[in-house]
Amino acid sequence: MSTLFEKTTINGLVLENRLVRSATWEGMCDDDGRPTPQLDSCYNDMALGKVGLIISGYTFVRPDGKQLPKKMGIHTDDFAVDMKRLTAAVHDAGGKICLQIVHAGGQTSSASAGRQPLAPSAVEVDQFPEKPAEMTLQDIDEIITAFAQAAGRAKEYGFDAVQLHGAHGYLINQFLSPLTNRRVDEYGGSIEKRCRFLMEIYRAVRKCVGNNYPVMVKLNGDDFLDGGLQEADAVYAAKLLDQSGIDAIEVSGGTPASGEKNPIRVKIKTAEQEAYNLGLAEHIKKEVSCPVMVVGGFRSLEVIEKVLGDGTADYISLARPLVREPDLARRWMDGDRSPARCISCNGCFKPGLKGEGIYCVVKKKEQEEK
Numbered sequence: 022m023s024t025l026f027e028k029t030t031i032n033g034l035v036l037e038n039r040l041v042r043s044a045t046w047e048g049m050c051d052d053d054g055r056p057t058p059q060l061d062s063c064y065n066d067m068a069l070g071k072v073g074l075i076i077s078g079y080t081f082v083r084p085d086g087k088q089l090p091k092k093m094g095i096h097t098d099d100f101a102v103d104m105k106r107l108t109a110a111v112h113d114a115g116g117k118i119c120l121q122i123v124h125a126g127g128q129t130s131s132a133s134a135g136r137q138p139l140a141p142s143a144v145e146v147d148q149f150p151e152k153p154a155e156m157t158l159q160d161i162d163e164i165i166t167a168f169a170q171a172a173g174r175a176k177e178y179g180f181d182a183v184q185l186h187g188a189h190g191y192l193i194n195q196f197l198s199p200l201t202n203r204r205v206d207e208y209g210g211s212i213e214k215r216c217r218f219l220m221e222i223y224r225a226v227r228k229c230v231g232n233n234y235p236v237m238v239k240l241n242g243d244d245f246l247d248g249g250l251q252e253a254d255a256v257y258a259a260k261l262l263d264q265s266g267i268d269a270i271e272v273s274g275g276t277p278a279s280g281e282k283n284p285i286r287v288k289i290k291t292a293e294q295e296a297y298n299l300g301l302a303e304h305i306k307k308e309v310s311c312p313v314m315v316v317g318g319f320r321s322l323e324v325i326e327k328v329l330g331d332g333t334a335d336y337i338s339l340a341r342p343l344v345r346e347p348d349l350a351r352r353w354m355d356g357d358r359s360p361a362r363c364i365s366c367n368g369c370f371k372p373g374l375k376g377e378g379i380y381c382v383v384k385k386k387e388q389e390e391k
C-alpha cells in the first residue's frame with residue numbers, strides 16, 4: 022500500500038514523497054523567456070515546503086510555441102546561467118525539479134507566436150483563437166528536433182527530468198485529437214498515426230538524454246470535446262509510451278474549450294468535487310506498468326491517502342494549492358491535516374496576466390484585511 026510521505030525512485034531520480042507540483046505557468050520570466058530571481062524564489066519556496074517533485078511551468082521549445090506572457094523558454098543557450106541558477110535554487114533546498122516542455126501549436130495567437138500559429142491542420146475550432154497554418158513535414162521535423170534540443174539543454178542545466186506537455190490542447194494534444202488533426206498523411210487518421218508526432222518527439226528526446234534520465238509526459242485522458250481525443254485513444258497512446266519506456270504518465274483532462282470540464286475547474290468545495298480526473302487515471306493505470314500521476318482538484322489529505330492506498334495512482338499532483346501554500350506538504354507532514362486553503366477561484370491567473378507573476382489574490386486580500 023503506497024503512502025504519501027514515502028521515498029520512491031523514478032528511473033534513478035529519488036523523490037522524498039509522492040506529492041508533485043503540477044506544471045503551473047508563473048509569468049515570472051522576462052519577455053524573451055529568461056527565468057528571473059523571482060522564479061528562483063518561487064521554486065525555492067516549494068522545495069523548502071517539501072514538495073517531492075516540482076514540475077516547472079510550461080516552457081516553449083521554439084518562440085512560435087509561446088502562449089501566455091513571461092513564460093519560460095528553452096529554445097536557446099543564452100539562458101544557461103539563469104537556468105543553472107534556477108535548478109540550484111531547488112537543489113540547495115533539497116528539492117527535485119522537472120522541466121515541462123511545450124509547443125502551443127494552434128492554441129495561441131499571432132501576437133504571442135510572432136507568426137501565424139502552426140497546427141496539424143488549418144482548422145477553425147473553438148480551441149484556437151485564430152485559424153492556424155497547417156504544418157509541413159519540414160515543420161514537423163524541425164519541431165521534433167526543437168523538443169530534443171530543449172530536453173538536452175534541460176539535462177545540461179541540472180533539471181532532474183523532463184516532461185512532454187501532451188495535454189490541455191497544445192500541439193502534441195492537437196496531433197492526438199481528431200478534431201484538430203485532419204491530416205491524411207502518416208501523421209493523421211488512425212490513432213496509430215495521430216500518435217506518431219508524440220512518439221517521434223519521445224524517441225528524439227530519449228535519444229538525446231539517454232536511457233538513464235527520467236522522461237515523463239502529461240496526457241489528457243479525455244479532451245471532453247465533441248470530436249476530440251477520447252478515453253480509448255488516450256489509453257492507446259499511454260500504452261504505446263509505456264511500451265517505449267516512458268518513465269511516468271501524468272493524467273489530466275480537457276482543454277480551455279471544454280467548458281466546465283476544462284483542466285482547471287473552479288469551485289471545488291467538497292471531497293466529491295475533488296480528484297476530477299481520477300477515473301481517467303484509473304483507466305490508464307490499469308493498462309500501463311510505469312508510474313501514473315494524477316492531477317485535478319486534489320485538496321484534502323483523506324482523498325489523497327485513499328487514492329494512494331487503493332493504488333489508483335502512484336503520485337498526486339497539485340497546482341493551485343501550492344500557489345497559495347508552497348509549504349503545504351510540510352504542513353501536512355508536521356501534522357496539520359486540514360485541507361489545502363485554495364478555494365479554486367483561478368484568481369492567481371490575474372496578476373500573472375498583468376505581468377506581476379502569479380500569486381494567490383485571496384490570501385493577499387486576507388493579509389491586507391488583518
Ligand SMILES: Cc1cc2nc3c(=O)[nH]c(=O)nc-3n(C[C@H](O)[C@H](O)[C@H](O)COP(=O)(O)O)c2cc1C
Nearest residue numbers: 043044045046078079284285316317318339340341
Ligand atoms: C496559473 C496556472 C497555470 C497553469 N499552467 C500550466 C502549465 O504551464 N502546464 C500545465 O500542464 N498545466 C498548467 N496548469 C494546469 C495545472 O497543472 C493543473 O492541471 C490544474 O490547475 C488542475 O490542478 P489543481 O486543481 O491542483 O490546480 C496551470 C494552472 C494554473 C492555475
